[in-house]
Amino acid sequence: MTGAEVIALLTLVLPLVAKYAPGVLASLTGHQTDEEALAHADAKLTALRQNPAASAIDDELHRAAAKPTSP
Amino acid sequence: MKNSLFALALCFLGTGCGMSPTQVQAVGISVAADLTAGGEEAIDHAVRADLHNTCPTLADTCVATVRANWAPVDVAANAVVAALTAWDAALDIAREAGVNPGAAVLHAARALVAAYENLRETLHALHIEISPLPAAITALIPLETSPLIPLEASST
Secondary structure (H helix, E strand, O other), X not given: OOHHHHHXXXXXXXXXXXXXXXXXXXXXXXXXXXXXXXXXXXHHHHHOOOOHHHHHHHXXXXXXXXXXXXX | OHHHHHHHHHHHOOOOOOOOHHHHHHHHHHHHHHXXXXXXXXXXXXXXXXXHHHOOOOOHHHHHHHHHHHHHHHHHHHHHHHHHHHHHHHHHHHHHHOEOHHXXXXXXXXXXXXXXXXXXXXXXXXXXXXXXXXXXXXXXXXOOOOOOOEHHHHOO
């Protein structure tokens, strides 16, 4: 490939990269807007628990209490 | 999460990632929340196993002992959630105030890193390993404190 061909190719490709690369990278993150990114972060935070260890113990106790007792 | 980290890494390499400062911080919070959720899952499994091994009959005094043994883990885990929530709130406030979120959320993000490392150390002492915060997250936090910078000024 000659130098002129390389320059011609870059002339064609670079504007496309400049136009679409930010969108492609943004799509990699799954976030298109500030609002969506913040909502996604909020949803992740809401899913976190308080007192995970105590919750697990309480859950096990509830399960044991819910089990039918043998006669 | 890998895609998010890849995009964050590209941002830090200065290639231009198409993400606003708010989006970069929000993705950082999401990734840290994912890691914390993984830690909570590991805690959940370990606590249930400990309870059944230590207290097969779930006697009250035995359960109380197990609960007390795990209390420091809950304190450490709650601190991580609180720090993440503070980081998220600081980001919201910075965005509404129109200031650079990178500077505005500095203290909250640092608190998250410290709290997460404390949780890792607490769990490590119990032979439970959780992932460290990736460099892409810690890179969100500048080493030196900086005053709040209006968005217009920071973009020039």
